[in-house]
Amino acid sequence: MSDTQIPTCRWGIVTTGLISSWFVADLMMPRTDAKASHIIQAIGSSTLQKSQDFAAKFLKDHPDQKPALYSSYQDVYNDPNVDCVYIGSPHGFHKQHCLEAISAGKNVLCEKAFTINAAEARELVAAARAKGTYLAEAMWLRHRPMVTDLRKLLYEENVIGNVFRTTSDFQMYVDVANLPPTSRYKNPSLGAGSMLDIGVYSLTWAILTLEPEAPGPREKPKIMAAQSFVDGIEVTTSLLLHYPDTGRQGVVTSTTERRRDESQIIATIDGTDGFIEVEGRVPSHPTSFTVYPKWGSDDKKPQGKKYDYSRPQQGFIYEADNTALDLAAGRKESTIMPLSETVRVMEIMDEVRRQGGTVYPVDQA
Numbered sequence: 001m002s003d004t005q006i007p008t009c010r011w012g013i014v015t016t017g018l019i020s021s022w023f024v025a026d027l028m029m030p031r032t033d034a035k036a037s038h039i040i041q042a043i044g045s046s047t048l049q050k051s052q053d054f055a056a057k058f059l060k061d062h063p064d065q066k067p068a069l070y071s072s073y074q075d076v077y078n079d080p081n082v083d084c085v086y087i088g089s090p091h092g093f094h095k096q097h098c099l100e101a102i103s104a105g106k107n108v109l110c111e112k113a114f115t116i117n118a119a120e121a122r123e124l125v126a127a128a129r130a131k132g133t134y135l136a137e138a139m140w141l142r143h144r145p146m147v148t149d150l151r152k153l154l155y156e157e158n159v160i161g162n163v164f165r166t167t168s169d170f171q172m173y174v175d176v177a178n179l180p181p182t183s184r185y186k187n188p189s190l191g192a193g194s195m196l197d198i199g200v201y202s203l204t205w206a207i208l209t210l211e212p213e214a215p216g217p218r219e220k221p222k223i224m225a226a227q228s229f230v231d232g233i234e235v236t237t238s239l240l241l242h243y244p245d246t247g248r249q250g251v252v253t254s255t256t257e258r259r260r261d262e263s264q265i266i267a268t269i270d271g272t273d274g275f276i277e278v279e280g281r282v283p284s285h286p287t288s289f290t291v292y293p294k295w296g297s298d299d300k301k302p303q304g305k306k307y308d309y310s311r312p313q314q315g316f317i318y319e320a321d322n323t324a325l326d327l328a329a330g331r332k333e334s335t336i337m338p339l340s341e342t343v344r345v346m347e348i349m350d351e352v353r354r355q356g357g358t359v360y361p362v363d364q365a
């Protein structure tokens with residue numbers, strides 16, 4: 001604990017790609033409501049030059065940060081001053097990188113999609129439990145205070161009556177046909193495909209708004225899914241969730257075939273007394289939501305009440321703070337995204353892929 005009684009987490013950043021830059025930039029932004037403080041203790045890349053370039057670019061305004069810069073990921077796992085390793089490699093490497101970190105005795109926060117399939121996720125859970133290390137999926141959407149507030153309005157205050165449906169669509173244009181085979185959006189071994197990369201967020205909106213018990217134990221929905229492909233890579237997934245007990249339905253879609261607007265409605269939750277629209281750039285990046293009463297008999301959209309959560313940070317600070325709090329409390333997994341929940345999500349995506357026809361090389365191993 002620091003003097004101010006908030007925990008400090010010393011992070012070891014593994015890989016210097018896009019997400020690692022977003023994560024580090026967010027952690028370094030000033031704020032007044034910190035629940036933890038964060039130190040970038042080490043950076044590991046496939047080359048020393050990349051680690052140096054990353055630090056020079058993303059820590060240039062933070063001379064107090066003096067990370068050890070490494071030419072391998074293993075050096076980060078071996079660094080005794082690192083409290084938690086953040087893994088930002090492509091999906092296909094998550095299992096290997098997590099296993100290497102765990103076997104070095106390190107706590108791990110690993111990017112989504114957690115693994116390629118549920119079997120890999122279960123293997124990681126077993127490894128972390130055997131070693132006694134912390135392991136969590138960096139599903140940052142679940143950590144947003146907005147999500148907690150929204151679920152409270154839905155299921156404690158019942159602001160839209162009985163929830164019966166959620167729709168969520170993630171659109172992102174990727175020119176799959178013209179990408180090199182090494183790209184994580186094109187290479188099946190790296191887990192290319194819209195479902196694992198972005199559909200997981202649309203699915204998360206359905207889970208969070210249709211399953212009030214989440215992340216506790218609960219029934220699994222029935223799943224109906226279809227997937228489409230370009231050059232053998234899944235580019236569009238549509239999936240229907242149906243909860244027989246309540247009749248609720250989730251309409252969950254993702255595509256890398258469509259350009260999106262800068263701001264849009266990223267999820268809609270329908271209830272018997274009204275509806276809620278979640279606004280933002282994409283389903284991983286909500287900025288506000290608006291609660292509307294039921295439509296009247298005229299054709300005018302009713303007046304809604306907007307809840308705005310825009311702030312300078314992208315939102316990675318919430319998962320980082322919560323990880324630091326978990327570690328300070330001696331927990332071995334996240335209370336917000338427990339490992340059982342990660343495995344459940346992976347199982348749902350396995351079933352979507354089984355119906356849709358996406359097969360990754362490790363599925364056949």
Ligand SMILES: NC(=O)C1=CN([C@@H]2O[C@H](COP(=O)(O)OP(=O)(O)OC[C@H]3O[C@@H](n4cnc5c(N)ncnc54)[C@H](OP(=O)(O)O)[C@@H]3O)[C@@H](O)[C@H]2O)C=CC1
Pocket residue numbers: 014015016017018019020044045046047050088089090091093111112113140182184190197284
């Ligand atoms: N939470 C979120 O909003 C986001 C999450 N993600 C997730 O983060 C992960 C990485 O995505 P992203 O940052 O976009 O990917 P990038 O391609 O930008 O970066 C991946 C990094 O992984 C390392 N790497 C190791 N082996 C390979 C390989 N064979 N091919 C490519 N990279 C390799 C490289 O790091 P180095 O050169 O340093 O060794 C590379 O820079 C994915 O799991 C993705 O789903 C991505 C974007 C947003």
Ligand SMILES: O=C1OC[C@@H](O)[C@H](O)[C@H]1O
Pocket residue numbers: 172197198284
């Ligand atoms: O998690 C993600 O959200 C934003 C997208 O740009 C990215 O490809 C995806 O991995």
